[in-house]
Amino acid sequence: MSTKKNRIQSGLTLLSAVGAGCALLFVSTANANVVPAKDQKSTKSATQNQKAAPRSQSPGNTSPTQGDMLRQMIRSLEMGEAVANAGWLPNAPTDADYRPVVPEQAELGKLLFHDKILSGNMNISCATCHNMTTDTSDGLSLPIGEGAMGLGPVRDTGYGDDAVHERVPRNAPHVFNIGAFEFDTMMHDGRIAENPHHPAGFDTPAGDDLLPGLDSVVAAQACFPVTSATEMAGQPGENPVADAADAGDFQLLWSILTKRVASNNEYFELFAEAFDDINHPMDITYAHIANAIAAYEFDVGRADNSPFDRFMRGDSGAMSMNAVQGMMLFYGQAGCADCHSGPFQTNHEFRAIGMPQIGPGKGHNQPGYSDGRDDLGLGAETGNPADNFKFRVPSLRNVALTGPWTHSGAYGTLEAVVRHHLNPVESLLNYDPDQAVLPYRDDLAEQDFVVMNDKNRVLGILAANELGATHLTDDEFDALMAFLHALTDPNSIDLRHAIPMSVPSGLPVFD
Ligand code: HEC
């Protein structure tokens, strides 16, 4: 009883302190989202053909003011409620928000995720690009896949005939919280998604060839890295998996890999323990492999104990005063929650915000080009030009850990990607390529900045931009950054415990 009272009391003290700090914020945020005259001018001259980009956050918006937010927070604390009950904050995730995990499947998935047996040339695993020592990504702007050696920023591009053919064209995302039900769409362009009308339950690049028996969209995703020549399969002629990939025969490809795994007795026993419907090696399908991998990703990726979560659950001292101010900006005047809403800071929609395009591209072309160096994002999936350059609004959980940032990994610091949001036009036009983390090789480097070095293509990206400018003072910017850091779950910082010492194939786990 008295503890609760103390907690409320200390919360109120904190919030009154924040309130005092906000006296300043009130003044400066009154003009948030209004482009200062100077910026407006440069914006116009820079992109004459840019569509007007009205913001729902422009003056007259409906987002709560700092004063409303503070009053609601204080009221919730006085009532002894979780702060989320203030109304403008999401609720902290609970167990019910996440898919249940069978521990035996997660243990098996941990081995498969780290086992190079799933790659054509047995030289790369999921963990090469989604590594536990680099917070389930690879620390690079763009991955270098099959044929390369080493891990993270010191990964090299390989040697001789085995060397990588090109960079993987998009940044490797982290796998944090993808076990939550609301993550029903995977990839930067959403090309793998739940679809109850599809016979196997998911839209994927395999169309009707997708296997039955996949438990989740994350399991559906785990069917595809193995089919990519640059990621895991290898080049045609090098191995039967690569040949099947080249022929577009997904079912053959999955059955070759499944036979490899099922003929290993240690694996068979683990599958039989983890899945009720497996009594014989022949019972194993690639769907079981994918379901086990997904279970591991759910397990290792759950991250809902950040200072922000604890604050939402009612521990008003969990976040610093600066972070609380940043949270009010994020959910209020800075307009971030227009897109980064909900408990995981994403509305799971696709938006064009003028992000730089680096790397070899996805084989797409802006009008007038034919070299395939563009990445049209959602537009290439839907075929609707109005969707060009739209990319998924990513979750911001653990965002301080998961750089480089954006679909092409163009931004090397969290500060730079947040500043981009405050003025996408200026940021794109003044993009500094030195911040990209791209292991060097002459011929790969020639492709890296083809789009960014072509003003016409850059203007093409800007023409699709939907995000207007937002003005924040330096103090407000610092507060926003403090809030983004408060989204880090301390349990996600060191994930070495989730790496197996060895895998059943006997292939090396540590490069
Ligand atoms: C060569 C590097 C590489 C390898 C190996 C790799 N991935 Fe990825 N992964 C990526 C990239 C790049 C993307 C994003 C691609 C896109 O959006 O177009 C991605 C996307 C994902 C996603 C989607 C996450 C999200 O938020 O949408 C998951 C899950 C994932 N990979 C799991 C795996 C699994 C499981 C394996 C092994 C079977 C694997 N990856 C192997 C690079 C890799």
Ligand code: HEC
């Ligand atoms: C109009 C929608 C929209 C608004 C408003 C918005 N964002 Fe974003 N944000 C996005 C999209 C879309 C991406 C991904 C773009 C890409 O991958 O190219 C993104 C990416 C990010 C990233 C990089 C995440 C990663 O993993 O790469 C950060 C950090 C971020 N936003 C923070 C913010 C902050 C802070 C605000 C408020 C100042 C904000 N965003 C406002 C749409 C938005």
